[in-house]
Amino acid sequence: MSSISKDLVLFNELVDVLINEEEQHPVADRIDADKLYDTVDLSLNSNPIIDEDLKNVLKEVLATTPKTATNLFFNQLFGGRQGKAVLGDLLAVMLNNSMYTYKVAGPQVGIEQEIIRQSCNLIGYGSQSNGTFPTGGSMSNYMALVMARDAKDPDCRLNGMSKPLVVYTSKESHYSNAKNASFAGIGRNNIRYIPAYKEGRMLASKLEEQIIQDIADGFIPTYVNCTAGTTVLGAFDPINELADITEKYGIWLHVDGAYSGSVIFSEKYKHLVAGIERSNSFSYNAHKMLGTPMTCSIILVNDKKQLHDSFSNDAEYLYQTDGDDFNLGKTSFQCGRRNDALKFWTLWKSVGTQGLEKIVDQQFDLADEAREYVSNHPDYTLYSYEDSISICFNYKNIDPAALCTALYEHQITVVGFGAFQEETFVRLVTINANNEKVDILNFFKVMEEFVETAPQLPQMKELAAQS
Numbered sequence: 001m002s003s004i005s006k007d008l009v010l011f012n013e014l015v016d017v018l019i020n021e022e023e024q025h026p027v028a029d030r031i032d033a034d035k036l037y038d039t040v041d042l043s044l045n046s047n048p049i050i051d052e053d054l055k056n057v058l059k060e061v062l063a064t065t066p067k068t069a070t071n072l073f074f075n076q077l078f079g080g081r082q083g084k085a086v087l088g089d090l091l092a093v094m095l096n097n098s099m100y101t102y103k104v105a106g107p108q109v110g111i112e113q114e115i116i117r118q119s120c121n122l123i124g125y126g127s128q129s130n131g132t133f134p135t136g137g138s139m140s141n142y143m144a145l146v147m148a149r150d151a152k153d154p155d156c157r158l159n160g161m162s163k164p165l166v167v168y169t170s171k172e173s174h175y176s177n178a179k180n181a182s183f184a185g186i187g188r189n190n191i192r193y194i195p196a197y198k199e200g201r202m203l204a205s206k207l208e209e210q211i212i213q214d215i216a217d218g219f220i221p222t223y224v225n226c227t228a229g230t231t232v233l234g235a236f237d238p239i240n241e242l243a244d245i246t247e248k249y250g251i252w253l254h255v256d257g258a259y260s261g262s263v264i265f266s267e268k269y270k271h272l273v274a275g276i277e278r279s280n281s282f283s284y285n286a287h288k289m290l291g292t293p294m295t296c297s298i299i300l301v302n303d304k305k306q307l308h309d310s311f312s313n314d315a316e317y318l319y320q321t322d323g324d325d326f327n328l329g330k331t332s333f334q335c336g337r338r339n340d341a342l343k344f345w346t347l348w349k350s351v352g353t354q355g356l357e358k359i360v361d362q363q364f365d366l367a368d369e370a371r372e373y374v375s376n377h378p379d380y381t382l383y384s385y386e387d388s389i390s391i392c393f394n395y396k397n398i399d400p401a402a403l404c405t406a407l408y409e410h411q412i413t414v415v416g417f418g419a420f421q422e423e424t425f426v427r428l429v430t431i432n433a434n435n436e437k438v439d440i441l442n443f444f445k446v447m448e449e450f451v452e453t454a455p456q457l458p459q460m461k462e463l464a465a466q467s
């Protein structure tokens, strides 16, 4: 047997170990961070080790690595596992192409372009649209910002920033906006954070007020980042209202759908991004709602010329054949680029667009179940709203940070907490479409049982003070 074939036999054996582990211990054996190096042998040494020893250490690493695909992981904006997407990603590893040229990627170029074309059609972008697969949602936001900057001030590509550009986003938007403003030379102090309504959606009227003020002060409004699925509440900014403003003032509108932009696949929920065809760019993460392996982020651009203007560079050593439409390196940030398209394509190909719709709808069904449970039980307070897959709540006035940490340290379930305006709460995310309603009810059950038996958990400060 060839060496790679032997390694793949070992791989299959280890995958069986992992799947068995996930069934036995849906929350992994946790190692205290300060004991990590004493507990597992992670050392690298000058001597090789035999496969049997390698296998044993890998088994230990598998058992102690946090399990993100199980029915007790609710911590982040991803979870679960779509088998056909895993298959595609494993094949991408075996093929090991780089997506910059047709010469090196061949049909993989068509696979990526087909996803982009179909996605553009779904959101109503026209024949001039295109896109690319950045490293993630943060990079998608960055690429959108750079295109906006270059559209407003084309000269800055050659001479650097000289104009007083300002950009806008909601207070509830993703933190990458702040970093990106600094990377793009715009500066963190030149982001205007627009307040949100109580449901977490950006207030369009406040945006316009701020723009008028900035113009009066001599600034140049350049970019509005609108969120489809805010990080904490899962809220959708009102795209049509924002587009009325960006069109009026000639500002780039980007819709950051990293979290919940995949609603474009659902007849029932795509109204949440109504007006999306009016945006200049839109991004979504298939590794969030659609359950592909990390990372799989897609940015679509309404006018592909702008993608080209900002990201192309001639390189004779690289682009020697086949033409720009097939040499995707002409519109990407990186040079060498991992194939993130194949895993999404194998999933989409196997379940069809209707299957993707089911994956999305299932998460909203699970969210309804969770919200109903929280609303119907007097020991709970609900903070989030309908049409979101983030269910934010507190239980028995227990301090949410202490509760989430205790649940994690005792390996009960993995869930996080968040804050909106004055409130802090537990944030349950129903993003794992492999889950059923019983899994959601089981989450509440294990949490309540834990609280019953746990040592005294602190009460929320404010409420404790009031009572």
Ligand SMILES: *Cc1c(COP(=O)(O)O)cnc(C)c1O
Pocket: 077, 135, 136, 137, 138, 139, 173, 174, 176, 227, 228, 229, 230, 231, 256, 257, 258, 259, 285, 295, 297
């Ligand atoms: C997750 C997320 C991002 C960042 O995406 P990464 O792929 O983690 O870089 C950006 N915006 C929103 C709204 C997100 O939820």
